[in-house]
Amino acid sequence: MDLETLQTFIHVSKNNSFTKTAEELFCSQAAVSLRIQRLERELCCELVSRKTKKALLTKDGQLFLPYAQQMINTFETGKEHLLQARLMEQSEILITSSSTPGTYILPNLMFLFRQKYPYITIVNNVQYTRNVVESIRARKYPLGIISQPYFSDSEELLCEPVLEDPLVIVVNNSHPWAGKSRIFLAEFQKENFLVTNPSTSLIPYLEQAGKFHFKPEKICVVGSVEAIKQSIYENLGVSIVSESAVKQELRLGLLHRVDLLENITLMRRIYCIRRKDTVLPLSTELFLNSIREHIYTKGRELEGTARSGN
Secondary structure (H helix, E strand, O other), X not given: OOHHHHHHHHHHHHHOOHHHHHHHHOOOHHHHHHHHHHHHHHHOOOOEEOOOOOOEEOHHHHXXXXXXXXXXXXXXXXXXXXXXXXXXXXXXXXXXXXXXXXXXXXXXXXHHHHHHOOXXXXXXXXXXXXXXXXXXXXXXXXXXXEOOOOOOOOOOEEEEEEEEEEEEEEEOOOOHHHHOOEEOHHHHHHOOEEEOOOOOOHHHHHHHHHOOOOOHHHEEEXXXXXXXXXXXXXXXXXXXXXXXXXXXXXXXXXXXXEEEOOOOOOEEEEEEEEEOOOOOOHHHHHHHHHHHHHHHHHHHHHHHHHHHHO
């Protein structure tokens, strides 16, 4: 008997289905069936009835279920206590991030992490992407979070996508685009386009997707997302920014969102970077895993919403 087999049995008891259990555990239906059969052989009784389409627990299965749950809970509790004992020795996480993820995305993820591990402090140094990369290269921080791949994988550094950041087109409420529900991508070439830095990947992406070229005088580098928002308040141009960065302004009606007529999804990936020759501290690895788990859970929730909508 092993934990995987017990967990499979518990999932079957909840789902009343081998198929759904296989989907949740990322294995085949045959693997689920074999695990249940192995458990039944060890206990010398039938735990799941195969007489109906549903995989219902037998009386023996119902009798054994609380013991299976207790064994899993005991293991998880012991594992958590061991982990906490090790983490207490690493009670501070040092990371560095570029402006957009560091200011608008990471705070919420850091809060969720602290809810689970209140004794761990996360110190996040927000700086320019170039400085984030150099800080990781110089071993000043073990982990960096950036909003664009400033570099390709090198012999020193590893760049791994961890999040997807939806982007939105925002304009002043009195801008002509505010009276439209959608625009063509090529209309950007006539507007002052506000960006945080001259090396942003948005410019070549828009030019390629819209089959046009920005005139140099139409590119306005203002230094930060907050400066972009202030410039739009003054109606000095238009921009594409992280949805997280303008969520409140859009909700309050301070800025106007415009969609595209083209079937193009504006999305930017968020990357974590670290040295290939360095093992992350346990607490830092745990924080990175919590980001991945949060995104996975959110994705499953969206899939469930989409299915229920159909």
